[in-house]
Amino acid sequence: MDLRFTDAKPTDEERAAVDACLGAPEVGWEGGERTAEELRWARGGHAARARRDQLLPALHAVNDRVGWISEGALDYVCRRLTVPPAEGYGVASFYAMFALRPRPARVLHVCTDLACAARGSAALTGALAELLGPPGGAAGGVRWQPSPCLGLCERAPAALAIQAGEQGPQAHGTDAADLADPVDPAHPANLTGSVGPAGVAGTTDAVHPPYRTGPVDRSGLTGPADPRGRVDRAGLTGPAHPTGSASPATAADEAHPAHPAGAHAPAGSADAETAPYCTAVVGPATAGTAELAAVAPCAAPEEPPAAAAVPQAGQDGLVLLRRIGRVDPADLDDYRAQGGYSALRRAFALGPAGVIREVLDAGLVGRGGAAFPTGRKWEATAGRPERTHYLVCNADESEPGTFKDRVLMEGDPYALVEAMTIAGYAVGAHRGYLYLRGEYPRALRRMAHAIGRARARGLLGPDVLGQGYAFDIEIRRGAGAYICGEETAIFNSIEGLRGEPRSKPPFPVERGLFGRPTAVNNVETLVNVLPILERGAAAYASVGTAQSTGTKLFCVSGTVRRPGVYELPFGASLRELVELSGGVPEGRRLRAVLLGGAAGAFVRPDELDIPLTFEGTRAAGATLGSGVVLLLDDTVELPRTLLRIAEFFRDESCGQCVPCRVGTVRQEEALHRIKDLTGAAAAGDIALLREVGAAMRDASICGLGQTAWNAVESAIDRLGVYAGALPGSGPAAGTPADPVDGGVR
Amino acid sequence: MTAIPLQLPRRLVEFTLDGQEVRAPEGATVLDACRAAGTEVPTLCHGDTLTPKNACRVCVVEVEGARTLAPACSRKVEPGMRVRTGSERVRHSRKLVLELLASSTDLSTTPHVAGWIREYGADPDRFGPEAATRAGREAKVDNDLYVRDYAKCIMCYKCVDACGDQWQNTFAIAVAGRGFDNTISVEHDAPLTDSACVYCGNCIEVCPTGALSFKTEFDMRAAGTWDEAAQTETTTICAYCGVGCNLTLHVQGEEIVKVTSPHDNPVTHGNLCVKGRFGFQHVQNRE
Ligand SMILES: Cc1cc2nc3c(=O)[nH]c(=O)nc-3n(C[C@H](O)[C@H](O)[C@H](O)COP(=O)(O)O)c2cc1C
């Protein structure tokens, strides 16, 4: 390979951002100072290309620092990593979060997806357009743009503000202080996209230089370090969380109010050039709060704790959510005091085969959407003769209406660290990748912190718990591409390629990440392994039904009184869940429930007795999917909802195969044509939709194209959206006391 | 590739193709088996010298028991599998793929496709006059040797694979963008002359649609003088260096109008360098 680069040069800032991510260039061939001696040899070959997987982290580093990726910056990244510039461009242009044209440092992503649309995102974007001009503009140094689901559906309508700037501890909030904790200066969390060890036993000193100064500066200026840091240092048996607060999540949020002025990047400085990188989440958003957050994200009010998304928080009987709101997500001792790391001890006692046996006996199946038996996946991976195996935790969570994984990671991050360690142990992996959705800043901070802390305490690293097992976790941050949650696209994304699905066979368990046997699992799936090991397979399987064992998280959103993540044993009916969440608001009537997300299916209000199990939903012609339960009342215009679903798939198709690349466009066009039509006027396009849909389902490469027509089809067939009459929404649907009918309470 | 170098005889796999018991060597694709059996399967993105990318999906077949259809070009034969190439599902998906492609791309220079559109009863106009299409994109004419007319591109990835790790190792072009807006591009959508391109033309050799074409061909088509029926093809040996690549000279009138290379050459598999591919202009410049 004979790479040729353009003459475009990076700015000092871009170069600094890349070097902060990749380390300083060692040789002139990588873009450093070229010495006379270096003209006598050429850099190339496998070693030079072996860091290709740093491409996405390096692109994030530039995009986070400057707000966009210039020719010079991209060129420098490619030089540093020996990536052909055309390929670098192909990768950068694949991801929605990266801009390849200049744009303001502050970008506001306003969700216009299903749950937010049901809760007024159209009014929000309308008002924003009045305040800030049309989307995509640059009024007042801010660009706002519509966004697919941000995974904040319980706070709909939601928005996410991102300010590009120098990486450093977040300018406000608990997480900044957590990350700057002096306990672990060697493993600071790098928020630019790749967070992890340079090697299982390695250090990241050379890799993340900006952070080396962060904590030191802080402690120098603010006096004694965070007291909770000391507790951690006191050892594994140290006292529990010293604040003793009943609501530690909130306490943690309040414990570290502001970033000390001048401690790092000039926080509070109005100058966008030197402003720190920071993010703010707004929800439910008004045009006013959204604009405020966009203009000054560092000063935006703190997000509510993760427990606020869990209406059942603190109740007895919860399994997966049991610690949310009870445990301080920053505090490893608190986690241990609440049962943490007993499952890993049991795993070590059982051995890898014993763990797989338990998971098989427990009947655990994947929660990411495909419902594949986890034990079988692990067994197949563990049994492969290749020496290197990998674990990938799929935390890309981008299915519209899904936010359970975010709540788990924000509210109980150590649980995922422990669960990944167990899974890695079972499948014979020494490295796990946590592929985390790019739009989840708080989950990123919490997970980065938890991983760093676990590493500092010997719960990750060369000798986990002194058991001679080496395991470490590296976080990889997505960059705005739903398709990267597909189990093979995720590998390409991590490897620094375009996030296009691979063709199967070969399956991931045979040839996955870096061509090695790999187990890919969803966050919720992995977290289920903890109760399986703590209580035993039989006890776990005694909950739920024969084919759907254990409990399930449901993401309830839309026009509902108490949106949030709910945990129910498998087998509860949809009606029970709808009742638990309070049903539709007063005076409204339930029109439809979308089960499983954009790739799922609509059901009618008279179908609420569907049992929420894999087999029960399948029998009803629906799916549990990723656990989405989106309630839509009679104020929601269903043709618009369908159009939004079609738009989503068109935007998110990777474009690799014809049925999906063009089919999703034709589907959207047809739905657009009939958005105000019914009956015979719509019949021709509905026939067309069926034909396109059948080909997408049959001939697409991956699940995205194969399911892109499911929800629309169910809306046509079950809800009769374009039929004129509305089956199932007649007056018999419910009494005033029924959650189907909001009545007057 | 059709020329198979010496190797151990492969075991035969028995399976059913459209109700007939057939045998194919282990490792063969369904497409290989279909061709051996004389069963027609349309293909667009499949290249005889390239690893299947199975992106176009026009070759899909039905494998009994599978939830979705399978691409014949890349699915390997398995013992006992039952394959159908003419079922209703197969014909439906092929028809739709042709309609979707033809409604969004200029297929006027793609060989065979007009026949398949007739055969499958495809009607690309049914998506209406407003249907989004890339057919209007302007051709990129930025060098004297070849033209990139992406209005005709079906995104088969063949040029990218030929330029990249499968043959040329130059990596001048890649897929950029996402979804319907994706395209083949050099970095920053720059002109080819600013890219790593070495003008080997190996991408043109594999392009199935005419999206990539010799400048001579592009200009003659524009002038209405391109006439394949009037062309002769002569295969000779390139005289520029000692490798001995085969050149097929396409001659119309007294002019060499383009140069291809036989794909079954066991050494070069249809690949050339700039001298063999475009050096003919030098031959013709006699003054
Ligand atoms: C387009 C597409 C997007 C997906 N996104 C996700 C995702 O964000 N998170 C996830 O866990 N699984 C996602 N999946 C499912 C994964 O492919 C895979 O089945 C899952 O991660 C396996 O984990 P599990 O067995 O634990 O469910 C997606 C699948 C498709 C086709």
Ligand code: SF4
């Ligand atoms: S189905 Fe869609 S997302 Fe999946 S590979 Fe094909 S184009 Fe890409």
Ligand code: SF4
């Ligand atoms: S002419 Fe050769 S180097 Fe240039 S793009 Fe085509 S294959 Fe690549």
Ligand code: SF4
């Ligand atoms: S230019 Fe030709 S070879 Fe390249 S993707 Fe398009 S159609 Fe395929």
Ligand code: FES
């Ligand atoms: S955050 Fe808006 S739909 Fe999920």
Ligand code: FES
């Ligand atoms: S020829 Fe098989 S998918 Fe294109």
